[in-house]
Amino acid sequence: MNNTPEIAQLGAEVLRQPAQAIDNFNSPQFQTLISNMQQLMEQGNGVGIAAPQIGESWQVIIIASRPTARYPKAPEMPATLMVNPQFEILDASLIKDWEGCLSVPGIRALVPRYRKIKVSYQNQQGQACEMVLDDFPARVFQHEFDHLNGMVYLDRVETNTDIVAESEFFKRIAA
């Protein structure tokens, strides 16, 4: 694993590959991966990050909805590390709302996501956990989960007119 990772940008192969499951929770590489993900997510004012975004093709995500410069209206939740995550749909209503991605700088788009889901995952120690997520945190999870399957949010946009420059987003939409 890299010593000085950077955020993988759209077009990087690692963002288009399925990530591998973690089975060794005690390796120093796993601990380094987690601290690099935390650091880059915070530096980028992200509300979530997936391991492939730092060039590591592993099934590890962090969900950390909170108000940041990039997402001023995001609700506060404790940052949660999820290893080998899966989810089931609790409310199949598809809600369209704005997303961005540290791997797709300068762009925002409207993306349909399930409103409510039940997530199962392993924590940093490998223990099985479950969590029900709705609205924005459910959206963040589904966005990061896609990264583990080689997808980015632009793949889910319904029409190109739902894609805008971030500068316009902050001028007209988030204002």
Ligand code: ZN
């Ligand atoms: Zn992303």
